[in-house]
Amino acid sequence: MEDPKLEHQQIIAALVAQRPEKIAETATTHWEKLAGEIILVVGQDGFDSLYERSLHLAQAAVSWLPPNPSAADPNSQHFEELGKHLVNQAPADAWAAHSLLLTLFANILASLIGDQLTASLLRSAWAMQLQSQPAKELDDE
């Protein structure tokens, strides 16, 4: 992937740089935190349409990602499904796919509401996860 240039891309790069062993749980946590923040601001429908679109775009590069979720299912089910698919892949591929999906999601959001506001929402969503990051990783970008 290209070097992250925009602030929201740098935040995602820093978030996924840790790569703990349990990718499924980590990815689910990332998405649940993100969903909580985004749904608060743009509503469930807003989040669903963004998630669906980013999954659709990601599938062009990563064919093994889960199919588009049904809007009727709760988000937790979508993320669980995503986790199951990630855990079956080699760690490097799984992390790359997770990073891609998050980046696509944030890119679409940023194209609608701008990089700064998107970055602010991401920081708010992953405050705890980013806190546990060494500060250097963000600075390095």
Next chain:
Amino acid sequence: MSDKVKINRLQTGVPGFDNLLGGGLPEFSFNLIAGTPGSGKTTLAHQIMFALARPDYRALFFTVLGEPSLKMLRYQQQFSFFDHLKVNESIRFVNLATDLLEGDFDHVLSRIAAEVKEYQPSLVFVDSFRSVVQSARFKDRNAPELQRFVQRLGMQMTSWQATSFLIGEYEGPMNDSSAVFTVADGIVWLTQNTHRNSMVRKMQVVKIRGQAQVPGFHTFRISDDGLRVFPRAIVQPNEMVGGGAASGRVSMGIEGMDEMMGGGLPAGYSLLVVGPSGSGKSILATSFLAEGARCGERGVIAAFEKSPNQLLNKQLQELVSAGHVGVIDTRSLDLSIDETLHDLLQMIDRMQAKRVVIDSLSGFELALAPQFSEDFRGSLYRMVAELTSKGVTILLTSELEDRYTDLRFSPYNSAILADAILVQRYVEIAGQFKRVFSVIKVRGSDHSKDIRLFDITADGIVIGDRLTQYDGIMTGHPKIPQEQVHEHK
């Protein structure tokens, strides 16, 4: 002993709006921002929110159905007041669409209450309230339940020690959802009216408890900086039209003219200069401004007949370049008188101007949105009153079709607005069109009754002879009376 509650008034950050509200928005008030789609409700709410919100004075913005939040955030960011740094730090957006779709008012209320309790905001916005009402209809709820919901929400909002706003789409301020109108402390009503091909935005503070709002509809514009309101000028009881706040006389800068006016134009007066096209009204106006500059009095001109780039004449151009005269931009064709007055007052204050020229009333009327033309005379009256109360002396020019069968001074019956009137005419004498003028009126002052010839030369207006030997000058065909003809023989 007085233990009356002192209500803190918030400055909304919307230029002109605080004046309309009677000094600002009462803190802890529960307000309704209502209007038709596209009238600027959300923009007004956001502008107020971004102006007031800070880390120790936080705002909570609930979005219900209606405009999707993503779009709202996308488009509201285009305004200069949208400060993304305040989002999350001082402003929190909460989407209630899902809660509303469940159709349970109690749940919506408790969700709002829970968010307020957790975030402890000083400002609360619910946008748009209309969708709550529509949702209720869709679900065939009965009106009492809805009214109860609105009243409970209103009561909740009052007890939160927060200034709160419901933003809603309504066709008119007095329709069926009257419960909310009763409960609200303040109601702001926004409209956009089209007339022929122009669109004008108007705002009315229908109600505001505990303070006197400026009544009636007032125009506003939405630009990149958000809303700007132009409160309609209203003649105050102690405000006189003409000669209110100034004393002394001002010179017209034309040799002989001051004498004809009884010693110059009384300061703070409005002078109406009436004449047909090309008779020299703008030249007279320029002399008036140039004389002001010579005496150290700055001037302001609203020139409606030419664009600022092709200013009337070289002399005026020089006055503008030297900073003696300020020019009001009058290019737009959907102006309101109040907007022009606002611009004039702003420039008068900035330049400490003493003289104002409006050239011409005919051009001014053309520049206005059609619906304002209908009340041109009334608005003009208010404008003249507002300007003269500031002590400035005004010269208004007015085009007059040169009809020789009747004697009129203004197409708008605006003669009664003016404290002084000067008429210019063309007359035919000895096979030539000559220019004549006369001072018709200078309120409360003696003045010349002569009709004088005048010429326009490279040095400006030069006053000529009296036409005492002629009769019927204003018919355009002066005649020497028979007895004088016989005497001549």
